[in-house]
Amino acid sequence: MTEFQPLFDLSPDPLCLLATNGHFKLVNKSFEEATGYSGGELTALNFFEALHHDDQHHIISKLGSLSTNATYGFEGRFRNTQNGYHWFLWNIKKLPDDTFYGSARNITQYKKQGTAQSFIVSDENYKLLFYSNPLPIVIYDMGSLAIIDVNTMASELYGYSREEFIKLTVKDVRPPKEVPLIIKAIKNRVYNPDIKNLGIWNHLKKNGDPIKVEVIGHSINYMGRHCMIVVCNDITAQSNTLRSLEQSIERFEYATEATSDIIWDWDLETNEVYYSNNMQKSFGHTPGRNVGDMRFFARHVHPEDKERVVLYPEKVKNGTQKYWTEKYRFRKADGEYAYVLDKGIVIRNENGIGIRMIGAMQDITELKNNELHIAEQNDRLIEIAQLNAHQTRRPVATILGLINLIDKATITDNDTLEALNHLDTAINELDMVIRRIIYRTVD
Secondary structure: OHHHHHHHHHOOOOEEEEOOOOEEEEEOHHHHHHHOOOHHHHHOOEHHHHEOHHHHHHHHHHHHOOOOOOEEEEEEEEEOOOOOEEEEEEEEEEOOOOOEEEEEEEOHHHHHHOOHHHHHHHHHHHHHHHHOOOOOEEEEEOOOOEEEEEOHHHHHHHOOOHHHHOOOEHHHHOOHHHHHHHHHHHHOOOOOOOOEEEEEEEEEOOOOOEEEEEEEEEEEEEOOEEEEEEEEEEOHHHHHHHHHHHHHHHHHHHHHHHOOOEEEEEEOOOOOEEEOOHHHHHHOOOOEOOOOOOHHHHHHEOHHHHHHHOOOHHHHHHOOOOEEEEEEEEEOOOOOEEEEEEEEEEEEOOOOOEEEEEEEEEEOHHHHHHHHHHHHHHHHHHHHHHHHHHHHHHHHHHHHHHHHHOOHHHOOOHHHHHHHHHHHHHHHHHHHHHHHHHHHHHO
């Protein structure tokens, strides 16, 4: 049985292993401390004979009829080294080899105070809360860092059985490179019964898989030992989700930095509007949740564009519009107006109700100015073309009139007649070109 001794000694509860005849086959340190006997003295002692004579009959009878793997819980008096008796709360289980596995707790002082029954109820409630708790719970010694006890959920989370767990220390469930950090953190903790959030730590399962754990706990005096009882909340999934969200935010921020567009996000339920940092870079206005609603936007749209451009939350929420595009003038912080191209998309829930509208505002002032400049140049060119055409057509008309005055029938020289005909044709062609120029510029 010596191979079980270390396992027994790690338990804070008094434990013993009894033969069918009541002789002690194995006891732990806590059992020796609880009864006052040394291990050698207990080995020479018979459990049944050490019971108070008023308790012997019903306890022996009950244990004799106990079936395999069944447990019997009872109160009984056990002789101490001064030949007096201590009251113990016993839990004894019959094992397949017909030996008895027992645990005990000294309740003498509660018996004297008449509170033994409430202690028993409290003890049972503690066991129920600890072992059946839906969250993983671990108790460890603050000095040695040895894991003293765990509940079922801790075993499920980490993959160790309870027997495997209580052979470990808290260092064994941490990444090796972080062990110095946890040793330092535990060393700096003082006894404090207040429940505290002890932070988020990296832990390791039995199979080596890393998990992210939020640790919440407090100090306890457990069987005379300075211990910590902690709830280990596995937040690996939430942590991964949060990291993905952080990466998405990073990508969003980089994307907004890479473009001059002002990204805006209008919450149709609260009417709050978010503007990206480019709002300040482009227009000088404070970014973020500016003013808190659409009034900021409405105040800075040019009065002549306002009726056409400004949107209202109820209309957007309860309408069917999905895409929106407008060009308008927007007042900057210095009072000047910028031409913007604004595009947005409405996000609707499963019932078709708008919940958000996200868009991008682009400063197209330079493009708009270029368009105006080109339009002005076109106007000037048309004016010049019309002026030149009219000025040129005047002498052409004069030449045509002169040609028409010449009586070709009186000309007998063939060369002169042929030259006159060529001149007539050229002048008419030139007149047609001038007419087309005038027609196109007017059109």
